[in-house]
Amino acid sequence: MRLRVEYRVGPELRFLANLDMMHAMERTLRRARIPYALSEGFNPHIRLSLGTVLPVGLWGEREYFDIDLVAEMKAEKFVEQLNTVFPEGLKAAQAIAIEPSAPSIMSVVNAASYVFKVENAAAEVREQIKTMTTQPELVVPSRGKKKNRPKDLKPGIYKIKVKTEEQFDIIEVWASTGASVNVRFDELLDLMALMGLSRRQVADVWRGGNYCRVEGHFYTPMEQVKKV
Amino acid sequence: MQQKLICDILPRVSKPARYSGGELNIIKKNWDFSGVKMLLAFPDVYEVGMSHVGSKILYGLVNERTNHLLERCYAPWPDMENEMRKEGIPLYALESFQPIENFDVIGFSLQYELSLTNVLNMLDLGRIPVLAKDRELQHPIVIGGGPVCANPEPFADFFDALVIGDGEEVIVEILNLVESCRGAQRRDLLMQLARLEGVYVPSLYEVEYNHAGRCQAIRPVDSAAPKRVRRRVVKSLDAAYFPNKPVVPYMSVVHDRAVVEVMRGCQRGCRFCHAGMVYRPVRERRLKTLLDQAEAQIRSTGYDEISLVSLSTLDFSQVKPLVTELAQKYAAEGIGVALPSLRVDQFSVEMASQVQKVRKTTLTLAPEAGTQRLRDAINKNVSEDQLLEAASAAFSSGWNALKLYFMIGLPGEREEDLEGISDLLFKVRHRGYELSRRKVEIRASLAYFVPKAHTPFQWRAQDSIAQLQEKRRYLTRRRLKGIKLSFHDEATSYLEGTIARGDRRMGEVILRAWQKGCRFDGWSEHFRFSAWMEAFEECGVDGDTYVTRRRAYEEFLPWDIIDSGIDREFLIQEDELAERGVSSSDCRMEGCNDCGVCTSLEVELDIAEDE
Numbered sequence: 001m002r003l004r005v006e007y008r009v010g011p012e013l014r015f016l017a018n019l020d021m022m023h024a025m026e027r028t029l030r031r032a033r034i035p036y037a038l039s040e041g042f043n044p045h046i047r048l049s050l051g052t053v054l055p056v057g058l059w060g061e062r063e064y065f066d067i068d069l070v071a072e073m074k075a076e077k078f079v080e081q082l083n084t085v086f087p088e089g090l091k092a093a094q095a096i097a098i099e100p101s102a103p104s105i106m107s108v109v110n111a112a113s114y115v116f117k118v119e120n121a122a123a124e125v126r127e128q129i130k131t132m133t134t135q136p137e138l139v140v141p142s143r144g145k146k147k148n149r150p151k152d153l154k155p156g157i158y159k160i161k162v163k164t165e166e167q168f169d170i171i172e173v174w175a176s177t178g179a180s181v182n183v184r185f186d187e188l189l190d191l192m193a194l195m196g197l198s199r200r201q202v203a204d205v206w207r208g209g210n211y212c213r214v215e216g217h218f219y220t221p222m223e224q225v226k227k228v
Numbered sequence: 229m230q231q232k233l234i235c236d237i238l239p240r241v242s243k244p245a246r247y248s249g250g251e252l253n254i255i256k257k258n259w260d261f262s263g264v265k266m267l268l269a270f271p272d273v274y275e276v277g278m279s280h281v282g283s284k285i286l287y288g289l290v291n292e293r294t295n296h297l298l299e300r301c302y303a304p305w306p307d308m309e310n311e312m313r314k315e316g317i318p319l320y321a322l323e324s325f326q327p328i329e330n331f332d333v334i335g336f337s338l339q340y341e342l343s344l345t346n347v348l349n350m351l352d353l354g355r356i357p358v359l360a361k362d363r364e365l366q367h368p369i370v371i372g373g374g375p376v377c378a379n380p381e382p383f384a385d386f387f388d389a390l391v392i393g394d395g396e397e398v399i400v401e402i403l404n405l406v407e408s409c410r411g412a413q414r415r416d417l418l419m420q421l422a423r424l425e426g427v428y429v430p431s432l433y434e435v436e437y438n439h440a441g442r443c444q445a446i447r448p449v450d451s452a453a454p455k456r457v458r459r460r461v462v463k464s465l466d467a468a469y470f471p472n473k474p475v476v477p478y479m480s481v482v483h484d485r486a487v488v489e490v491m492r493g494c495q496r497g498c499r500f501c502h503a504g505m506v507y508r509p510v511r512e513r514r515l516k517t518l519l520d521q522a523e524a525q526i527r528s529t530g531y532d533e534i535s536l537v538s539l540s541t542l543d544f545s546q547v548k549p550l551v552t553e554l555a556q557k558y559a560a561e562g563i564g565v566a567l568p569s570l571r572v573d574q575f576s577v578e579m580a581s582q583v584q585k586v587r588k589t590t591l592t593l594a595p596e597a598g599t600q601r602l603r604d605a606i607n608k609n610v611s612e613d614q615l616l617e618a619a620s621a622a623f624s625s626g627w628n629a630l631k632l633y634f635m636i637g638l639p640g641e642r643e644e645d646l647e648g649i650s651d652l653l654f655k656v657r658h659r660g661y662e663l664s665r666r667k668v669e670i671r672a673s674l675a676y677f678v679p680k681a682h683t684p685f686q687w688r689a690q691d692s693i694a695q696l697q698e699k700r701r702y703l704t705r706r707r708l709k710g711i712k713l714s715f716h717d718e719a720t721s722y723l724e725g726t727i728a729r730g731d732r733r734m735g736e737v738i739l740r741a742w743q744k745g746c747r748f749d750g751w752s753e754h755f756r757f758s759a760w761m762e763a764f765e766e767c768g769v770d771g772d773t774y775v776t777r778r779r780a781y782e783e784f785l786p787w788d789i790i791d792s793g794i795d796r797e798f799l800i801q802e803d804e805l806a807e808r809g810v811s812s813s814d815c816r817m818e819g820c821n822d823c824g825v826c827t828s829l830e831v832e833l834d835i836a837e838d839e
Contacts, residue, residue: 011234012248012250013250013478014234015238015244015245015248016245016478016479017245017479019480020245020478020479020480023478023480023484024252024478026530026532027252027476027529027530027531027532028530029530030526030530030531030532030561030563031527031528031529031530038562044562045562046562056244057239085530087250087251087252087476088250089250203235204235
């Protein structure tokens with residue numbers, strides 16, 4: 001059977017690279033004595049698919065993986081067993097059984113939200129950030145493979161919400177992670193820096209969630225499965 | 229400080245997971261309610277330090293079995309060091325993030341001669357005076373331990389005390405003593421420490437030099453200090469502590485797997501081998517103990533591989549049942565067994581093919597020398613037939629890459645021995661052509677021999693840099709098709725030699741080299757030999773007297789202050805046998821060779837199958 005699992009990566013684990021997270025997850029599955037399926041071949045490995053790759057430097061409120069099991073297991077039981085052996089900073093929130101034929105987690109996630117906790121910005125800076133999607137284009141030097149090549153983030157930025165609290169503004173940006181425009185969190189930071197937000201004001205950055213965006217609606221990978 | 233690190237500093241450095249702590253199975257004891265606070269400092273980068281088995285033992289032992297606290301710290305990579313100096317962040321421990329100056333005791337693990345500048349650098353980053361004589365009551369007691377302490381003199385100036393021998397025997401005694409001496413003057417505490425067996429307190433000794441500037445005596449200046457410091461040994465390894473819940477790093481480290489230590493010591497008696505002498509005698513763990521320890525670690529870590537470590541695991545009397553049982557027990561979960569060191573024989577290859585059901589990559593064998601005469605002289609009891617049989621067995625069971633270790637500059641080496649290395653490589657390659665279905669890859673790693681203290685070759689001259697370069701040129705003068713040679717660095721080997729057999733005047737040189745910016749000397753990208761040469765020059769110390777000079781048997785040696793348990797007569801006898809090209813036998817197979825360890829240290833050979 002296949003399970004889709006939602007988990008949280010705490011701030012203390014923000015410096016793990018993707019491979020580190022992969023190893024941490026595999027070791028957790030072995031400690032929890034989960035009846036995981038192994039791949040065929042000379043070098044068998046756990047059939048685990050970490051669908052969402054958390055960039056180094058970010059922590060994540062809701063991340064996802066799919067795993068194949070060789071024995072039936074209740075989703076609640078799986079979550080419970082994982083949580084008893086997870087290291088500090090990792091926590092499983094929920095799991096659901098999905099069809100083994102369901103499209104892979106990697107292929108369905110095409111958007112994510114990034115949350116920036118910043119020391120209260122000046123009113124005009126805040127306003128500019130809030131309304132950035134009304135600009136004709138939002139160009140920053142690319143941080144990705146085509147380093148420093150100008151990149152227009154505009155088509156990849158879907159939605160912005162700014163919540164003002166006592167000391168901090170919480171800016172949440174929903175953006176594309178797909179193949180056409182991949183918006184990176186550090187590019188968003190660069191963009192906001194161009195609008196007058198200093199890097200020093202940023203107290204924390206994390207990924208709020210991963211989504212499947214279909215016709216303008218955002219579904220979580222869990223909802224996406226149920227919908228299908 | 230932690231907040232500043234996480235938000236501001238770590239995002240700017242390479243591999244920040246080296247510095248953020250929080251790994252699985254770490255032990256965070258309550259700072260205020262713990263007894264003595266000790267820091268285990270490893271003077272190399274995190275990935276190296278986290279692979280060290282001895283540190284795992286001490287960490288678990290102190291934290292699980294005593295009221296004291298032991299935390300970890302590794303040498304920051306130069307990019308992190310720059311950030312720390314720029315931002316005024318002192319070196320800190322990975323558990324509590326306390327600055328290291330807040331600890332009572334700092335213990336450095338000295339595994340390699342060229343990590344000493346890192347010791348100074350770490351102390352300095354921790355705002356602790358690098359010289360022991362400059363430390364005062366409020367400063368931590370700085371101690372060291374590990375194989376490099378077999379000759380502690382070159383770095384005696386930097387340490388308040390040094391532990392000689394198996395650390396787990398002594399560490400708790402030291403911490404208890406520090407606790408009971410709270411409030412005492414520093415010198416009083418040091419005198420108490422000197423009374424513990426296996427603890428060397430350099431400041432309680434004076435060094436005498438002769439007219440030629442050579443060290444001719446080291447004498448205690450206080451009655452608390454023994455004339456010679458006797459090495460401590462764990463008498464029963466089977467009963468000794470071993471951690472069931474080691475810390476599991478998040479980032480990939482050098483040895484990223486569960487480990488059990490199947491035995492300590494090696495009885496083969498290779499005359500060049502430091503570890504083979506200073507870890508005597510052989511003490512094995514029992515099969516059941518090892519199976520239990522393996523099970524506990526696999527369950528607590530989630531590793532997919534368990535490694536059986538020791539100086540020569542294939543010599544462990546129970547290796548076959550252990551490997552078989554582990555391989556069967558965990559195969560279904562996808563957990564494998566690893567053998568880190570192989571003997572040069574067919575049995576080894578058979579065992580290796582049993583554990584390496586997976587991808588067959590490289591198999592490593594160590595003939596050490598190119599001719600039978602020289603192998604006999606160094607007492608590496610391996611014949612050419614055995615080597616070729618092992619190679620054949622490897623090629624026919626599916627390996628296509630073989631790595632062979634050799635040493636250059638061994639005592640009594642001649643041109644024919646260098647030629648012998650090439651010949652041997654050709655023969656091995658030929659076996660590969662005959663037996664392997666795939667393209668054969670032969671790699672030879674050529675290390676330069678550095679004579680070490682407490683070995684039969686401790687009196688011998690090490691080859692000069694020029695001699696070594698000449699030998700390298702000789703070996704590379706013609707292209708060996710299908711064979712790749714890789715050489716160690718001649719200058720690195722020279723520097724190792726100065727520390728391995730130097731005396732207390734080396735302290736000034738090490739200090740000067742560090743002041744000139746030397747650190748991570750064991751890493752070629754950071755090694756600056758010219759700065760070291762300047763340091764020797766400026767301190768008026770001639771490195772050659774330590775490295776390339778042959779000593780007389782009568783000469784006082786700086787490391788005579790350490791009693792390794794091995795009789796001097798035994799070492800002389802072995803050295804003379806080497807001169808005559810005569811090998812000697814394995815004491816557990818053919819009777820005692822009278823090295824003296826068992827009687828002088830009151831231990832016995834402890835072999836599992838003897839029950």
